[in-house]
Structures are given as structure tokens and as C-alpha cells.
Amino acid sequence: MFLEKIYLSNFKNYEEANFTFSSQVNCIVGENGSGKTNLLDAVYFLALSKSAIHSQDALNINHDADIMMIDGVFRKGDKKHQITCSIQRGQRKVLLHDKKPYERLADHIGQFPVVLIAPDDTELIKDGSEGRRRFFDGVLSQMDNDYLIDYQHYNKLLDQRNSLLKIFFERNFLDQDLLDTYSDPLVKIAIRIFEQRRNFIEKFLPIFKKHYQILGEGREEVEIIYESEVASGDFVKEFRLNRQTDVKAQRTTKGIHKDDYVFEIDRYPVKKFGSQGQQKSFVMALRLAQFEMLEELREAKPILLLDDIFDKLDDRRIQKLIESIDNQTFGQVFISDARPERTEKILENVKAEINYIRTR
Numbered sequence: 432m433f434l435e436k437i438y439l440s441n442f443k444n445y446e447e448a449n450f451t452f453s454s455q456v457n458c459i460v461g462e463n464g465s466g467k468t469n470l471l472d473a474v475y476f477l478a479l480s481k482s483a484i485h486s487q488d489a490l491n492i493n494h495d496a497d498i499m500m501i502d503g504v505f506r507k508g509d510k511k512h513q514i515t516c517s518i519q520r521g522q523r524k525v526l527l528h529d530k531k532p533y534e535r536l537a538d539h540i541g542q543f544p545v546v547l548i549a550p551d552d553t554e555l556i557k558d559g560s561e562g563r564r565r566f567f568d569g570v571l572s573q574m575d576n577d578y579l580i581d582y583q584h585y586n587k588l589l590d591q592r593n594s595l596l597k598i599f600f601e602r603n604f605l606d607q608d609l610l611d612t613y614s615d616p617l618v619k620i621a622i623r624i625f626e627q628r629r630n631f632i633e634k635f636l637p638i639f640k641k642h643y644q645i646l647g648e649g650r651e652e653v654e655i656i657y658e659s660e661v662a663s664g665d666f667v668k669e670f671r672l673n674r675q676t677d678v679k680a681q682r683t684t685k686g687i688h689k690d691d692y693v694f695e696i697d698r699y700p701v702k703k704f705g706s707q708g709q710q711k712s713f714v715m716a717l718r719l720a721q722f723e724m725l726e727e728l729r730e731a732k733p734i735l736l737l738d739d740i741f742d743k744l745d746d747r748r749i750q751k752l753i754e755s756i757d758n759q760t761f762g763q764v765f766i767s768d769a770r771p772e773r774t775e776k777i778l779e780n781v782k783a784e785i786n787y788i789r790t791r
């Protein structure tokens with residue numbers, strides 16, 4: 432599976448642009464601010480119908496325009512799949528597969544798997560639990576459509592329940608039966624999502640550890656501990672008993688939206704005690720494990736986006752990635768770099784076909 436070509440219209444700094452890609456290595460080179468990351472993001476967008484950078488769709492529309500479009504052709508074996516995504520300010524985005532709209536955006540996710548490695552995204556480690564949940568939810572969503580649908584449904588119910596709690600707080604009363612019409616399905620989905628997350632981590636962990644050992648050369652022990660209130664005792668009862676607290680807080684204080692994944696190296700939190708290098712290896716190993724799991728499940732190599740890795744990673748980690756390109760662990764790869772001479776030098780002995788794209 433690979434992306435053959437892409438057309439951009441008013442996508443961020445691209446007013447109008449066409450690119451054709453190699454099924455192997457594509458190097459996007461150009462000055463700072465010339466749109467290298469934006470081009471990687473366009474590929475990501477086409478695969479997942481959202482940006483890796485902006486959670487708000489309208490932010491991807493060129494400042495001087497009202498509508499943007501990304502149109503591209505993926506190849507799976509002999510079959511071509513044209514995907515078109517357009518966003519008009521103030522309207523819902525439209526996603527077409529071979530010119531036909533998807534009934535649900537969720538049906539598209541995972542059809543064209545993609546993995547992004549941006550080595551300075553260590554906020555996954557440093558920031559609060561939200562980023563880690565987003566990462567694992569993203570991984571799970573590309574692997575399992577039912578998960579994504581549950582997840583979307585959960586968030587919708589959560590919003591509705593929170594609005595109701597706010598009203599109860601403002602009016603100083605509580606209609607338990609009405610609240611339960613949201614709570615009951617919410618709890619049901621929470622338990623399902625909890626089980627899916629728990630089962631997933633069990634499979635993910637050994638693959639992640641293997642990648643970390645390769646990158647870190649086996650010196651430290653890494654661990655990911657999935658923490659969820661759903662795991663402890665009788666969640667259904669606890670959730671119900673929490674009604675008054677929720678009204679006071681004006682939001683749902685218990686549930687899988689509070690889950691966390693604790694990252695450890697040698698039993699200490701990576702966040703506090705991991706060196707910069709260890710944190711980068713940790714993030715890379717997460718992404719490489721994502722790649723391996725997606726590949727196994729979808730029976731196709733995901734598209735790999737490597738954003739600015741030559742600048743941000745040390746030589747040894749870069750070498751590991753180049754070896755993986757060389758031994759065909761990866762399929763189609765996109766690499767961005769502000770310094771073309773450096774890219775050429777690093778890739779000079781790589782046997783794969785290399786396509787250079789200049790942004791300006």
C-alpha cells in the first residue's frame with residue numbers, strides 16, 4: 432500500500448500543488464517554514480481524515496481561502512483508491528472514496544494505515560494523561576473500527592452528561608432518572624473500552640519492549656502500566672455513588688476519560704527521571720511498535736512519516752531507522768529535512784529508490 436500522488440488546494444501554505452511519490456523513500460527538503468511538515472501532514476490527513484497538528488479542521492485552510500481540498504490516490508496492489516477530503520469554513524468536512532461519500536468517517540480510518548514519528552513529540556511523555564490517551568486511542572482506532580465507534584459514542588454521551596450536570600448545578604437540583612439515561616450507556620461503553628485498552632496493552636507491551644531494547648541497546652527495563660478507575664472494584668456502583676460529586680464538579684469525574692498510561696524506565700517515571708535520549712527512544716519505540724502491530728493486523732506496511740528526524744535524533748538512532756529502510760522493514764517512507772546535503776549524505780548507501788521533493 433502506498434500513496435501515489437497528491438493534489439493540494441489551499442491546504443495551509445499550499446495554494447495549489449501537485450506531487451507524485453515513490454512507493455519507497457520520499458525526501459521532502461526545503462528551507463524552514465517552506466511547508467515540509469505541512470506536506471507530511473497532508474499525507475497524514477488523507478489517511479486519517481484529520482491533521483496530526485491541528486485538532487480544529489478549519490486551521491488547515493489557507494489563511495486567504497474559505498475552502499481547502501486534499502485529493503490523493505493510494506495504491507493497494509493493482510487497485511487504486513482516490514480519496515478526496517475537503518473542508519469549508521463553518522461546515523462539516525467531506526470525505527470521498529472514489530468520489531462517493533463515506534457514510535461514517537470512521538469507516539475510512541485504518542484503510543490506509545499511517546505512522547508518524549516526530550522525535551520532539553516527547554510531550555507524550557512530559558504532558559498530562561490526555562496526550563497518552565490520544566496516542567493509544569489513535570493506535571487502537573486505526574486497528575479496530577468498533578473501538579473508534581465506541582470511543583466517539585462515549586465522548587458524545589460524556590458531553591451530553593456534562594451539559595446536564597451543569598444545568599443541575601445551576602438550578603440546584605438533581606433528576607437522577609434523567610441523569611441515569613446518560614450514565615447507564617456511558618458506563619457500559621466505558622467497561623468495553625477499558626477491556627479493549629487492557630487487552631491491547633498486553634499485546635503491545637512485548638513489541639514495544641523489543642523496539643526499545645533495540646534502540647536503547649538493552650541497558651534499561653521499560654514498562655507501560657495502564658491505569659483505570661474501571662479496573663478497581665465495582666465501577667458501576669462507584670459511578671452511581673458519584674452523582675453528587677459530579678454535579679458539584681459540573682462534569683463526569685469518573686470514567687475511562689481519566690485513564691492513564693504510566694511510562695517507566697527501571698521502575699522510575701520516564702517523565703521525571705528519563706534522559707532526553709531515553710525519552711526520544713521511548714517515543715520512537717512506541718511508534719515503531721504501532722507500526723509493527725498495524726502491519727500485522729492490516730497485512731500491509733503502514734506509510735511512515737519521519738518529520739525532521741535528522742535534526743532531532745542522534746546518529747545511532749538515525750542509523751537504526753536507516754537500517755530498517757534498507758532491510759525493507761518499512762514500506763513507503765516520507766522524510767522531511769531542511770538540509771538536503773545532509774539527507775543525501777545519510778541516505779547515500781541506501782538501496783531503496785529515493786525521490787527528492789523540494790518545497791519552497
Ligand SMILES: Nc1ncnc2c1ncn2[C@@H]1O[C@H](COP(=O)(O)OP(=O)(O)OP(=O)(O)O)[C@@H](O)[C@H]1O
Pocket residue numbers: 442443444445461462463464465466467468469470490491492493494495739767769790
Ligand atoms: N492555515 C494556514 N494558511 C497559510 N499558511 C499557513 C497555515 N498554516 C501554516 N502555515 C504556514 O506554513 C508554514 C510552515 O510550514 P511547515 O511547518 O510545513 O514548515 P517546515 O518546512 O516543516 O519548516 P521547519 O523546517 O521549520 O520545520 C509557515 O510559514 C506557516 O505560516
